[in-house]
Amino acid sequence: MARRVTARRMVVSTVAAWFFGGLIFFPILWMVLTSFKTELEAFTVPPSFLFFDWTTENYATVQERSDYFLHALNSIVIAGGSTLIAALIAVPAAWSMAFAPTKRTKDILLWMLSTKMMPAVGVLVPIYLLFKNLGLLDTRSGLIAILCLGNLPIVVWMLFTYFKEIPRDILEAARMDGATIRRELTYVLLPMAIPGIASTLLLNLILAWNEAFWTLNLSTSKAAPLTVFIASYSSPEGLFWAKLSAASTMAIAPILVLGWFCQRQLVRGLTFGAVK
Amino acid sequence: MGQITLQGVHKSFGQLDIIKDANLDIEDGSFVVFVGPSGCGKTTLLRLIAGLEDVTGGRILIDGQNVVNVPPAKRGLSMVFQSYALYPHMSVRGNIAFGLKMAGLPRAEIDRKVAAAAATLNLTPYLDRKPRELSGGQRQRVAIGRAIVREPKAFLFDEPLSNLDAALRVQMRMEVTRLQKQLATTAVYVTHDQVEAMTMADRIVVLNAGRVEQYGSPLELYEQPANLFVAGFIGSPKMNFVSGPPADQLGAATIGIRPEHLRIAQEGEGWPGTVSVAEHLGSDTFLYVDGGALGLLTVRGIGEIHLKSGDRVWLSPDPARLHRFDKDGMAIRH
Amino acid sequence: MATQQTQVLARGLLTPAVALLLVWMIVPLAMTIYFSLLHYNLLDPGSEAFVGLENFRYFLTDPAFLASLQNTLVLVGSVLAITIVLGVPLALLLDQPVLGRSIVRLMVIAPFFVMPTVSALVWKNLLLHPVSGLLAWLSTLVGITPIDWFNDAPMTAIIMIVAWQWLPFATLILLTALQSQDEEQKEAAEMDGASALSTFLYLTLPHLARPITVVILIETIFLLTVFAEIFVTTGGGPGLQTTNIAFLIYSQALIQYDVGSASAGGLVAVVIANIIAFFLVRVVGRNLEA
Numbered sequence: 001m002a003r004r005v006t007a008r009r010m011v012v013s014t015v016a017a018w019f020f021g022g023l024i025f026f027p028i029l030w031m032v033l034t035s036f037k038t039e040l041e042a043f044t045v046p047p048s049f050l051f052f053d054w055t056t057e058n059y060a061t062v063q064e065r066s067d068y069f070l071h072a073l074n075s076i077v078i079a080g081g082s083t084l085i086a087a088l089i090a091v092p093a094a095w096s097m098a099f100a101p102t103k104r105t106k107d108i109l110l111w112m113l114s115t116k117m118m119p120a121v122g123v124l125v126p127i128y129l130l131f132k133n134l135g136l137l138d139t140r141s142g143l144i145a146i147l148c149l150g151n152l153p154i155v156v157w158m159l160f161t162y163f164k165e166i167p168r169d170i171l172e173a174a175r176m177d178g179a180t181i182r183r184e185l186t187y188v189l190l191p192m193a194i195p196g197i198a199s200t201l202l203l204n205l206i207l208a209w210n211e212a213f214w215t216l217n218l219s220t221s222k223a224a225p226l227t228v229f230i231a232s233y234s235s236p237e238g239l240f241w242a243k244l245s246a247a248s249t250m251a252i253a254p255i256l257v258l259g260w261f262c263q264r265q266l267v268r269g270l271t272f273g274a275v276k
Numbered sequence: 277m278g279q280i281t282l283q284g285v286h287k288s289f290g291q292l293d294i295i296k297d298a299n300l301d302i303e304d305g306s307f308v309v310f311v312g313p314s315g316c317g318k319t320t321l322l323r324l325i326a327g328l329e330d331v332t333g334g335r336i337l338i339d340g341q342n343v344v345n346v347p348p349a350k351r352g353l354s355m356v357f358q359s360y361a362l363y364p365h366m367s368v369r370g371n372i373a374f375g376l377k378m379a380g381l382p383r384a385e386i387d388r389k390v391a392a393a394a395a396t397l398n399l400t401p402y403l404d405r406k407p408r409e410l411s412g413g414q415r416q417r418v419a420i421g422r423a424i425v426r427e428p429k430a431f432l433f434d435e436p437l438s439n440l441d442a443a444l445r446v447q448m449r450m451e452v453t454r455l456q457k458q459l460a461t462t463a464v465y466v467t468h469d470q471v472e473a474m475t476m477a478d479r480i481v482v483l484n485a486g487r488v489e490q491y492g493s494p495l496e497l498y499e500q501p502a503n504l505f506v507a508g509f510i511g512s513p514k515m516n517f518v519s520g521p522p523a524d525q526l527g528a529a530t531i532g533i534r535p536e537h538l539r540i541a542q543e544g545e546g547w548p549g550t551v552s553v554a555e556h557l558g559s560d561t562f563l564y565v566d567g568g569a570l571g572l573l574t575v576r577g578i579g580e581i582h583l584k585s586g587d588r589v590w591l592s593p594d595p596a597r598l599h600r601f602d603k604d605g606m607a608i609r610h
Numbered sequence: 611m612a613t614q615q616t617q618v619l620a621r622g623l624l625t626p627a628v629a630l631l632l633v634w635m636i637v638p639l640a641m642t643i644y645f646s647l648l649h650y651n652l653l654d655p656g657s658e659a660f661v662g663l664e665n666f667r668y669f670l671t672d673p674a675f676l677a678s679l680q681n682t683l684v685l686v687g688s689v690l691a692i693t694i695v696l697g698v699p700l701a702l703l704l705d706q707p708v709l710g711r712s713i714v715r716l717m718v719i720a721p722f723f724v725m726p727t728v729s730a731l732v733w734k735n736l737l738l739h740p741v742s743g744l745l746a747w748l749s750t751l752v753g754i755t756p757i758d759w760f761n762d763a764p765m766t767a768i769i770m771i772v773a774w775q776w777l778p779f780a781t782l783i784l785l786t787a788l789q790s791q792d793e794e795q796k797e798a799a800e801m802d803g804a805s806a807l808s809t810f811l812y813l814t815l816p817h818l819a820r821p822i823t824v825v826i827l828i829e830t831i832f833l834l835t836v837f838a839e840i841f842v843t844t845g846g847g848p849g850l851q852t853t854n855i856a857f858l859i860y861s862q863a864l865i866q867y868d869v870g871s872a873s874a875g876g877l878v879a880v881v882i883a884n885i886i887a888f889f890l891v892r893v894v895g896r897n898l899e900a
Contacts, residue, residue: 013706017714020700024777025717028724030744031732043742045750089630092623100620108628110891115635117887119835121856122880125863125873126641149634156627169361172328176432177375177422178349181619187374191365210725212838213856217864227838230727234734234842241735241742248728259723260716263782330613347615 035245042241058246071229079208082147086155094159116153140223147208162196202262226251278429278462279304285334296486309465311473312483354423355432362407369403375426393425430462504605513574528600535576537597546592645873652867665874682854686833692773697780705788722778726838733771734843787821827890
């Protein structure tokens with residue numbers, strides 16, 4: 001039932017919502033605007049909002065001077081790789097917990113959740129030393145492994161909650177129709193779960209892309225993803241605001257777009273299904 | 277062939293016994309209905325036959341072969357689910373063909389069989405639609421099509437009509453019965469609706485709390501209920517039960533009389549009572565009579581009977597139609 | 611409820627995930643416990659010796675620990691307070707009929723998707739810079755002397771950044787919860803003559819109790835280990851003013867190379883997080899029953 005909405009109420013809430021929404025979004029907008037300014041204009045007080053000489057030279061300079069694309073590629077490989085591997089391990093596990101639950105399933109799920117809550121800093125030392133001894137420091141494979149393990153519980157949980165929504169009748173119907181478990185998975189469960197799996201992977205990709213504890217501590221240059229690349233602007237180069245803004249814009253743009261597509265899944269994934 | 281035999285089948289979940297020692301012989305080509313109140317274990321029994329659950333003990337024979345360790349896919353049965361369980365991402369054609377595809381039949385043969393099944397069920401115009409584009413009745417037909425196309429040894433139906441509206445339910449009831457007779461394939465059908473059971477079944481299994489209370493033809497159950505439970509469950513409106521002096525006179529702990537076997541008169545002999553509610557349906561009249569110490573008795577009269585609330589009446593049971601039960605609730609046979 | 615065959619298969623499919631997570635949890639934790647009992651400094655190789663609980667005594671009595679514990683609590687507490695106090699009205703606002711609501715939603719959620727290093731640097735430079743930052747310009751406009759945030763109020767600055775990142779999360783969860791509120795219940799309250807305020811107090815707020823708990827617990831888990839925002843802005847300073855426990859452990863491990871005492875600190879962090887996790891698991895676990 002649609003509730004009666006007075007025009008006045010609509011106007012007031014619209015204005016307020018746009019104002020506060022704009023306020024929250026402003027730092028990002030400002031960063032994007034700054035990325036199109038010259039360094040000089042970026043510093044100018046009073047600042048210019050729209051009427052400046054728009055330039056794209058910062059974007060070119062960023063790539064030239066600091067090899068943006070190498071780090072972007074690292075981000076893609078690390079976030080993508082860890083997400084894919086996590087999914088390969090998590091899909092069978094989630095299937096098993098959703099469709100063949102035992103008395104211990106709930107405990108296993110909660111235990112998985114608790115591993116996610118272990119603060120990374122608690123195991124920083126051994127992981128760092130292990131990586132050092134195994135020659136994994138500043139390697140993509142090392143980061144892929146760590147991020148994969150770190151996000152595995154979230155992936156299992158999200159897939160579990162999606163699988164749980166698929167009526168077991170349908171899987172049983174497939175079983176009655178003579179499908180083996182493998183065919184049941186490939187022909188029936190996976191096609192039906194595609195939206196859920198896709199959004200799980202998307203959320204995991206975002207989390208891995210933005211991860212900034214392990215990446216900062218375990219990589220420095222050749223395997224460094226964009227988080228680390230941007231952090232390098234904290235020192236003297238940070239004075240080049242326009243270039244910092246250009247680099248930042250490029251670092252967050254792809255993920256911002258993906259993020260907008262999966263806001264709902266974000267709630268579901270990060271609250272472990274406690275809020276839907 | 278589709279002869280199904282249950283021998284001492286037992287199922288428990290932990291401490292809980294869901295099915296206690298079920299023994300049944302389902303003849304090839306017969307239509308057998310499992311009926312009982314919710315929670316009586318009828319769906320579990322069906323799932324045990326399907327192989328979707330393991331038996332805790334006992335044997336299930338299909339055509340003489342013990343199948344308790346055979347996975348559902350290999351038992352040669354097909355099942356129609358309460359929710360229909362259609363594959364939402366496949367077209368009607370894909371749904372019906374899935375089982376044949378899993379069996380590895382050649383393409384041409386699959387097409388031929390799907391077309392035949394669709395024609396039987398009037399689904400031909402909808403073959404390329406997705407399940408969500410179909411009405412409830414059409415989805416029901418697809419589920420049935422998926423079951424018949426595999427030419428199984430037996431159909432298993434798990435309350436397939438309970439999601440349809442009343443009018444459609446009556447129509448589908450007839451269609452399913454007709455189809456089963458035409459294919460002459462064994463059918464095991466689960467329902468909680470005793471009208472469905474009475475109208476569709478060759479033989480009915482009445483289940484209560486995991487136990488088979490009686491197994492027989494609809495009329496056997498109606499005319500010779502084995503115990504109080506079956507007597508009360510089969511028939512609508514419910515059988516009247518009377519205990520006390522009238523029962524003692526007949527050497528029973530309880531006597532039962534169906535509403536349609538009680539004669540009602542405004543004078544004379546029998547059990548005196550007062551009409552408390554009268555329902556006039558035209559074709560029938562249902563009277564709820566306050567019989568004092570006898571309790572509330574239901575009377576069903578054919579056609580219109582001009583009685584109203586508060587009228588004084590006398591009820592006399594048809595002695596040939598009286599059911600007598602001992603103190604354990606078992607029927608006393610003459 | 612499934613047949614034995616499926617159960618066996620299911621166990622097999624579950625094993626890799628469980629085994630990996632078990633290793634991931636136990637091996638580093640065991641190593642941390644082991645290191646925490648050693649004198650172990652990477653700058654002084656070969657001098658490893660068993661020292662019992664000495665590292666814990668050292669770490670817990672270090673004035674830096676108390677300072678960082680306090681900073682951690684201040685940071686977590688302030689960000690929680692800000693995100694909830696602003697998140698509730700914001701979620702209520704977004705639940706109203708708003709023209710272009712989906713666009714506003716996108717704007718509000720955006721900061722959550724910005725990587726921590728980017729948001730820290732954008733705030734530090736473009737917004738909070740004492741001379742050329744936007745806030746400095748705004749304060750001169752209204753005649754206030756601009757604040758040198760990272761020198762004079764470094765913790766406040768960090769809190770602002772982190773709160774900005776997490777406000778969207780709180781808002782989104784609360785909004786999701788609001789949208790699941792029973793509309794008929796509100797209409798019934800309206801029919802009963804309840805005012806908007808009492809509807810909010812007696813229906814909406816109790817409905818939000820659970821999502822607020824979830825927000826608090828989950829944010830706490832993440833906020834306890836805020837790292838990148840400090841790493842790229844203040845480096846824990848000036849002095850120890852913005853060093854939280856995570857940063858302290860990092861600096862002991864990878865700046866002073868004192869593995870033993872960093873491990874002891876790591877265990878302290880694990881214990882603190884576990885206390886929070888205990889409550890979160892209970893909330894989520896209850897939900898699993900349904």
